[in-house]
Amino acid sequence: MPSERLEMNDMARFSSETNLTDGKKFPWGGCYLSTALGFVLVLLAVLIAVGVGVVVYFAAGREVVCDCRMLEVNDGVVSAAVKQQCQKLAQRGNTDICDACPRDGSKTTALATSKKAKVKDVRLPRSLEPLYYDLELQPFMYSGNVDEFSFRGYVSIVLDCREATNNVTLQANKLMIIDGTVTFSALSSTTSSVPAVTSWELDEERQFLVIHLDEEMKVGEKYVAALNFTGPLKDDLHGLYLSSYVRGDKPVYLATTQFQPTDARKAFPCFDEPAIKSRFNVTLIRPSHLTALSNMPVKDSSRTWTDQGIDWVADVFETTPKMSTYLLAFVISDFVNLNATTSNNITYRVWARPESIGQAHYALEVGVKVLTFFEDYYKIPYPLPKQDMIAIPDFSAGAMENWGLITYRETAMLYQPGVSSEGDKQRVAVIVSHELAHQWFGDLVTPSWWDDLWLNEGFASYMEYVGVDFVHPDWKMFEQFVAEDLHNVFDFDGLVTSHPIYVPVYHPDEINEIFDRISYGKGACVIAMMKHFLGPNTFTKALTNYLRERKYDAAFHNDLWAAMTKQSQMDGKNLDVKAIMDTWTLQMNYPIVTLTQIDKDNVKVTQSRYLQDPSAIDPGKYESPYDYKWDVPVTLTSSVERHFNQTHGHVHWLWKSAEEATIYLAGQLPDVSDDKGWIMGNLGQHGYYRVSYDHRNWKALCAQLSTDHQVIPPINRAQIINDAWSLAKGSYLPMEIALQTVEYLQNEMDYLPWDVATSELSYVDTMLSRTGLYGDFEKFMTSKIQAPFSKVGMNNTGATHLQSYMRSLLSSKACYYDDSSCLDNATTLFRQWMADPAKNPVDAGLKGTVYCTAIRQGGLEEWTFAYQQYKLAQVAAEEARLLTAMACSSHIWILSRYLELSMMHSEIRKQDALKVISSIARNKIGRSLAWDFFRANWPTIHSEHGGSFFALSNLIGSVTSSFNTEFDLQQLNDFMAQNPNQGSGNRAFLQAVEKARSNIAWMEQHYSTLKNWLGKLSL
Template sequence: MAKGFYVSKIVAAVAILFSVAAVATIIALAVVYSEEKAKNNNNSEVTTTSTSASTGTSTATPAPSVPSASSPPSDNLWDKYRLPKNVKPVHYDVELQPHLEKNTAGLYIFNGKTTAFFVCSEPTNLILIHSNKLNHTLFNKEFHAILRDDALKEVQLTKTFLQKTTQFLVVQVNSMLQPNKQYSLYTEFVGELADDLAGFYRSEYVEGTETKIIATTQMQAADARKAFPCFDEPAMKATFNITLKYKPPYGAMSNMPAIRNTTVEEGGQQWIVTAFDKTPKMSTYLVAFIVSEFVSIGSPGNNSATGVQIWGRKKAILEEKQGDYALKVTKPILDFFETYYRTPYPLPKSDQVALPDFSAGAMENWGLVTYRETALLFEPDVSSIGNKERVVTVIAHELAHQWFGNLVTIKWWNDLWLNEGFASYVEYLGANKAEEDWNIKDLIVLNDVHRVMAVDALASSHPLTSNEDEVNSPAQISELFDSIAYSKGASVIRMLSEFLTEPLFVEGLASYLKSFEYNNTVYSDLWQHLQLAVDNQTSVSLPLKIQQIMDRWVLQMGFPVVKIDTTTGTITQKHFLLDPKSNVTRPSQFNYEWIVPITYQTATTQSIYWLQTKEGTVNEFKITGGNWLLANINVTGYYRVNYDDNNWDRLLNQLNTFHTAIPVINRAQIIDDAFNLARAQEINTTRALDTTKFLSNDTEYMPWQAALSSLSFFTQMFDRTDVYGPMKKYMKKQIEPVFYYFQNVTSNFTVRPASLTDQYGEINTLSTACSYGIEDCGKLALEQFGKWMQNDSKNEIHPNLRSTIYCTAIANGGETEWEFAWEKFKQTDNAQEAEKLRSALACSKEPWILNRLLEYSLDSSKIRRQDTISTISSVSGSSIGQSLTWDFVRSRWSQLYEMFGKSSFSFGNLIERVTRRFSTDFELQQLKQFKADNQNTGFGTAERALEQAIEKTLANIKWVNENKQAIKIWFEDSLKP
């Protein structure tokens, strides 16, 4: 799955004033009959059934009692979240019939029939199979269940019942099932086709004047059980035969190609029945099917060629050609991964589908990959270069999973990082193949390494992997889909690939995939196969076995700061914490010590040194004269670097005299390391500020973006204080020459630079200049937006510049500008343009307008539910909006929790965004009171984010008290002639 929480490159620089993000959300079920609620207020469903073997009919039986939350743990297997190991599925026959019009109760529903074939591994009279929100929850309808043995003889059932808390259909058998025999469980059921973005759900869009309905799926992590009863754990792999029944003019697709279409009459109406080919052995979370009126471009393929098609709304695909770019890059990326993995693509087709409503960025369903429209569709006249990069990297991420994750799958969700971290690394390799002149691989440093270090430097962080028994419930699973899994996972895998060399890494990877294809693994299986590759060659020498090196990075949270003293040649490491006095309660078997590959260069040397202890001495690290030493070349290692004062002085002197002598990535690294070292009290804050002085002469994107990201913290801490005045003047002074450089090379921002990073540099420069009051920038923004308002049928603002132009015009305008943008937001059916406008609407400085936007965010007729959290987060990005949003979140917490808190992967981002400005004792007390006030409601997947928010606030208070005066003086002094 692609990262759910995504900040566009277009708006990255605007984060100084406005934090803009797209957040993946999963909406909880909203429509439940009140009388059904009353009936079902127990943990288990009220009605249970006893099924006759001869007739399959059901009779009501009292449900077993379920212990309360305060009771001792139950010994009943159905009161535990994990499946017992007494049965293992081998195949499913699934038939689903979505009704894409409301029934008499005003609901969209689907009917289903499933036969689950399984092998018994030990004698048992109990079958647990996952089922959630099917039958009883909505319809007071018993499961129709029949159990048969391998001779198709029906087996007598004692009773069946639904256990709501752990989401099981419990089937108790009259006699013991025998080991090594195959059985089949047949069930019939009804479910709601809700708009909750989970399981089998409903999406809608308007084409012309007609509302179109889509029935689609999102099964990861634990929602296949919401579509049909199944053994819903990743290690429970099986094959699937999917059959869909639907009315014309709809069409259907699934993981495999359709093999048969028939027409039947039912209730006087015509239905089409589409049967799909049998899937390979796969996990339930990868099953997918869609019923829609979508159209496609591309080729369905044949026996000798893999079919690649892009699917979506007819207007977007055929009229506006928004799928053309995705079609152009998908096959080259697919071909690249076939070569990279040394394994043929396992399926006959690869469909990419753009959905109007989708919780995540994208989902790697085998053979039927689903995306948000913003992550797949691209329209040159409307979409920006950042949108284009988003499309190619998300496609690469999802296609990477077709092997790593789908063909070979983690045993359990505690190793989620291996799936997502790996795909988040190799997405850059796949995208680089599709866009070879972009040099996109370097951007992993900004997008992943630096970003996740900010989270991993907290005492409330967590290791990449955890014990399997620590992750049980769906909420605990969802909580793992965070930046640690994605971005830290990508960072440490990149580090591993770099010190192994890519040929060795690929050699071990191919061996791993071949050995475990169609099966499940734990992360250490990958280490073993990489070690085999190392053992079979002599060119790369490692100080220890791969597992000994990498377990330090996987099994303990955090990362080290390496300090090099160029006077003595000593090198030390310690656990880097933003607040060095914070209490680290999580134990580490390695005592927070890492095996660190230190790459470095001097004027005469470039090499690698392995730091295996807390401290060492390296003769090459002794520097004399005016020479400098630079460590962690191109930031291939996941660690920060500190130096003695003399080396810091020499590096700063080099930056201020001839900055290009230091590689561009390391210029960004010096800034990012310095500001974070200062926050951790490793160096003076003024030393970190000194690293920004050279930027008035540097037009490269990466150093500027590192500085803007670092200084955004200063903005958050000080934009309500007297420090912000001199800071704003300093930033204006620094950006001014860069602004006029880009104004010149782009002919007053009318033509685009050639390279990807130069285009990002132009975008950053314009947004920063407008934010800090460069008069010509504001004038440009207001003129271009004004022309659009005068001729609203023709938007001549270049897509790259729209986020900045829109935001600047709305921030400096009033209700008229806001209402114009709101109307354009409502009118557009281009998801990327809608995202730019929706983000810009939060730039208003009018509190009543921002409050109205917050109210709109909870109205799905105005803002799609998938965009609710990102809209609230956008409003919180300014000093004006932050306090409004905090009040809004507190007053609506129960509603927000009910909508998102139980399974949304990115719900925690809401807490992080709304509290990031907190830096006073009063705000800390408010945060603690918020925690106390909502203990009964709960925090769900935001629980860890809340603890991190408290920790960050404590650190912010301390940092502001210790640094405010010195920072103010530094900015004032920097403005003197």
């Protein structure tokens, strides 16, 4: 990327002030000291600091260090002065420790261990630009001790000198550089003077490899740095790593990669930042009986030799286009493929282990259709000559968009009709579509730095629905988008511990933290909102222009806004897209838009910030540049008009600078005195905001649901439920009104409203499950589920996709709340399977319910059978379903044994370990057990899964989701205080604290209301 483009980044040239291009200077500038004198001074400073700390500690008597502060503790009670200090520090952004310190005078355990500050200056200097890499890798995983498997490599990098410098600074992690192999030379023999290597060093904390030269390189000259290295080949799911599966009773190994975001440097020394693109010449060395795959097709395999009984082949691949290191991919395995050719002559292959290749037909079918569709949608041909997709047995994420070689978890790519469910089928289609969307948005054009991760993931998370809707329009993907993404991320983004879409990140732990629902879900939702207010034609034309302008390069989000604004003006809409979208991307949370009918012609519109717990103390880590005001695109209709399918031409604007707006709708509104007349906003829920009304309007909407709910489309029925319950959670709306939104459910037969309602009611279930009110709540749920469940039953024959979803949902809830016919059906089917394991009589769409119910109702015999079937399963979706179902046991000792098995990777794959703990945490009987196990095994969990995208944060959320007492909160605070170094789990812990406080407030405010309401229903 040209240097002038880098200045567009808000983080001031990647936020790195360290000048590594001049070996004579310290990073902070200033005076220069000899090494000996510097060492003496540093040692003296350390001794003084230690001495002062000791004196302060003993002089204060009861003062101890609480992270980076001194807290005065009197018999474990935090004083008012200290609470005030804590709050002040919280406002300045010291959230790492302030949320672990009670603000209410309760007892605390102060820390004696300080949290070590992360090194944040981890960005590379930009004095050199890599033009080409020649990379050769050879894994050794075929004999001997698996713990000693390794790989060796050679890399040669052609460098263009942009600024004079006397060192080459690369990134490397967990690699051993071979002494004597580091070389530096000129690319051309005409270069007059070539610097020589004087030394090299590894800065492990910053993951740098620095090659020092005896003189500076000259600007404009081309040089070549080369070296040999080795690395361990471990099953750690990052970098170049080891995966395996079992054939017969023997393990079969493969080497594969996961480089995003910062693990290409774990496979070879490189410039491992997304904006530093280059071309790659890759050679992979393999035994002759295996296959090697990379981003490009193989061009030569003629080099062969035999060494220690192994016949080796060197596969040389075609040169890649200019691309980021994190998008490289390598796989060496014994996998086989299915293939097809697209209408635009792209070779398309899907790969899996030989035993599973028959399950890859659907992924191939969907992939070919979606790839061709996206070529037409983007108006840009797919840039590579081939597209491979491969299902990896051990994989930390769902899938990875490596350019031309997409890697998948097996459950995300493999589908077996009759064994896999409709949900499994949709998962494959959605993830394939997501990764193919990335081939343009993310791969062809890449964000300049990880602060714009959302540009990648938010866009692909929206486009996945566009691609699947093209292939399966009957699946109503945009209805599902509302529940799967919008409502889901609303919960996350209603916290003060959320973060803006665009957020500064430095250390790899911080980068991993933002692989979360904000970057994916909120990013998708604001893009969907933008598409709606611009209109689809303006949106797609601007997108094509953006991709064409920035192809094979990196971009900043302002580049996208500029393309959208320009096209908007060309199409006569004259919207400043940057000004609008900055209000959604540069501040966290979202608004409540309140609509108040003034008279028969006018509606008043106002906005306010939504918080799940309005009393939560905002840590001030992210200041809002707009005082939590947004530019809001408003749509609305009424009981008179009932126009729900409004386009961009019907959008009204509430600007951030206005206190309110008035929408004039002559003749389209009911009389304000009409108790049955209503207005409704955010039609189709295209907007990223909640809507509220006065109490009269809310009651009219609830009455409409009770009398004829089909007047309102399923998306907006779901919206009424989700908005009302979320507003009640934050005390913006009386709980009595939220409860009225679900009183009609016995008449609801559409999947989406039921899906949203059960999500809200599951929260109530969790909150009440340890109270005396739970029995009455069970009766209410049974009364609502009974009628629709009796209509759909448990016979899934001939059901459409969404009918299957509805049947699965209602069956699951019916069995959960002990409906006798559901229990009998489930246990009978499971017993039939146990009697004849070769013939499973359970419909694929009901397997999750049947397995869980039978194991919950049964004992060791049922659990052991399920575990045996899990070990024998040849379909990944079936394996995953059994893994979850085994957590349904009602026997503490069985759950305890299962938790122990989760940490034995010979029994449960490492990628699935945290899923076991999370599933047991969701079991009412197992939640305390899971929390205790989590605490006892935190060092191992953190070490093995700290860099695994969503996995760690999801686990933290799962094991703490039911916390709703002061005792629960104190346990959480104590654990955080005792374990201050939380790595990529830090944000998730802070959110767990906030959610626990919100749950406590919810119980205090709403328990009595629920008690009265449930009491009336039971009369």
